[in-house]
Amino acid sequence: MKELITRGLDTARALGATYADLRFVDRETQSVTVKNGKVEALSARESRGFGLRAIAQGAWGFASSSMFDPKEVDRVAALAVQIAKASAMTGGGKVDIGRPVVVIDRYRTPVKVDPFTVSLEKKISLLLKACEEMQAVKGIAVAQASLEIQRETKTFGSTEGSYIEQEIVETGCGIEATAVGKGEVQRRSYPNSVGRHQGTEGWEFVERQDLVGNAPRIAEEAVALLTAKQCPAGLKTVILDGSQLALQLHESCGHAIELDRVFGTEAAYAGTSFLTTDKLGSFRYGSELVNITAEATSPGGLGTFGYDDEGVPAQKIPIVRNGVFCGYLTSRETAALLGQSSNGAMRADGWNRLPLIRMTNINLEPGDWTFENLVADTDDGIYMQTNRSWSIDDKRLNFQFGTEIAWEIVSGKLGAMLKNATYTGMTPQFWAGCDAICSRDHWLIWGTPNCGKGQPTQVAHVGHGTAPARFRGVQVGVMR
């Protein structure tokens, strides 16, 4: 392995690269999906290969291949340098990645039980049982339970002398119950929507979720939603549960602080960011209660690793402090533009994608409320749980979200169930209305395994630590 990596880097250098790095990645994935008592999908996938980045004539090139042998390494290295030189044809200034980074180390996700050692019989049996519990509730048309486990082994080498070996293990699972009737279709998911909740853990992650125990409640709620009251429209006080708040944080903060996006590199796809560099250190992002950090170090966080895909160590940085915007997610190149060093946010989706600035674990730091006291303190509001829809503009300002389920809060008590709940707003005004955050007892890092960015598209697995929080003056009920 080391020999081939060194060969690739040496070839790139010999052909004119002033910097090169090579990542070899081997990704194994196992997925099980059970639907209405049948195993709809049971698959094992492996994808391996390598990608080489090079800077030549002051511009970037990247090439990759699924074959890892001397001849192919030479070809890919040469292609990466050729591509870099072609990139230089459009000008644009010389790439500067700042001071060298040299790391020689290993990292492995700490797991209690390797999920790949758990028998398939056990996995299938668990999901079938969860489905059975959901199907026992009258009115359920589709009951689905799924899990996915992944192990990614990667080796990184650079012309600066870094050599890093990592093994990242992830485990995710979830259930969904869809009820059909009364001219409606309603779905409830647990622990999270978009298929599953996921973390960098072993099988212990699945056992902690208690899918079977939660299945009846999820199914009953889906059926109840068919005849629930429509969420009213108006300016309301809203309490968001941790999973919905995770997606709010993801869309309105996580993407907005990607410094490459700020500098315009994503303009052709998902857009830019309203958090321009003149706002750093002075812009009021939210109320004084709002403290947001980015870190890749929390055990179990889906955005946790040892080193990013430029070989920069995982670290923790403040993003918003007492409501004031104070930090970005950076790469070596973008950090250098601000006179800083990278804070380790470059991540690639597999061997055949080049690293981009991606979220790690973007966390809203907990407050000091219990959930019970927060509801009791709310005279008139709506409590919303579990995301159903999401949309935001291409500078991360105007957003609209929908949740699977909601409840009225009347005189400090949870009341009637509400369906088709939606809310909309503008990012800074929304966060300015945050006046209470629940404590660490209610805080959890939610795994978002479906974050899209880049061309060609890449999917990142990221985390968001949140506890339920309250927001005042939110426009609720946007739907015809």
Next chain:
Amino acid sequence: MLTEKEIKHIVDIVLSHSTADQTEVLLYAADSALTRFANSYIHQNVAESDAGLSVRVVLGKKIGVASTNSLAEESVLGVVDQGLTLARLQVDNPDFVSLPGPLPIEKASCFVERTASYSPEQRAADVGIICRKARERGLVASGAFSIAVSQIAIANSLGVFASHMETLAGLETVIMSDGGSGYADCFALDAAEVNPEAIGDEAIDKAVRSQNPIALEPGEYEVVLEEYAVSDILDFLAYLGFGAQAVQEGRSFMCGRFGEKVVAENITIWDDGLAGDTIPMPFDFEGVAKQRVDFIVNGVANAVCYDSYTAAKEGKASTGHALPAGGTFGPIPMNMFLKPGMATKEEMLKSTRRGIWVTRFHYTRPVHPQKVILTGMTRDGTFLIENGEIASAIKNLRFTQGYLEALSKVEMLGRETKLEHSMFSYNRVPALKIGKWNFTGATEF
């Protein structure tokens, strides 16, 4: 890429090694490249070579799927063994009947040497044209130019064998001005049909005209939707309701409405993977020949598409819309058409008393999937129309709109069509003039 001999060799290894009742092999190979630009220069430029296979094995009613991207014989045999192991650990799926049997498949000629041999320097030169044009006007160019050669082969133990190779060139750009932006794209089998001058000019024109946007109150407006936006409507109709699985699960807007009017009479939507004016794909991921499926005919809900699994549940034949084995999404159309009309965009503009011209949508998502109510933003060229003329650029608006409701209010359809590439499909669509569209919010730019 793999030669026909190499494909057959790998297929033979899999089918002879497998001890399953039925076995399916999906082989793929791809060489692709993408030159990405922002701030009017190339900032990311990538190339990839990949090949692999996926094997589905059937033991009675038990199914296992395994895949790898190594085509070494050891790996190929290993994947078959892994599939068998998974299948043995499975429980019966009583709904499974059989893998499909062989049927005639029409060949589609989709390989253009000019595209396959497009070099990094040629891509950079084409991108350079757009960047230069933008800089000359004091504007900022971003976008991506992609070139791909891809190959797929499907075979199974019942005698199915199908192979297909295609090239694809695609160039899209967002040009940004002070306070505005414009978008244009083009996708074709032949790189020669992708004209960076024309694409750059279209986006630059929009970027210039969209400067100094005014704020407009949200509300209900007449709209003219360019083809980029119309393509999104077809995407979500397909994603939410044109597949048989959505109907069988009771989730689709088509449920219980076959033979009923669901949109205006002037709307006809179909899928045809063999049509000459799309990116043809003659068979699906089970090796079944693509059939034309008429989803909506003159406003009436008519049919949905099937794979072999969903078809067997209803005693029907697959329409050739299967996705690769191992997924649970069900069948989906990938070559959709919306029947054009007779109007020009100029006529649509002139017919609008007070409305909004929309170039494209951004980040559209279902708010109520079964009712096909979507929310999203306008982007890259949004204008106020007053008395038949463009009055002003406007700041982008958020909409919350039922797509079926919108298609019930289509007043004019364009006579020209454009091929668009979106989530999972190639859509050939005209522009539309729609009598009422619900904008529910606005942003600052």
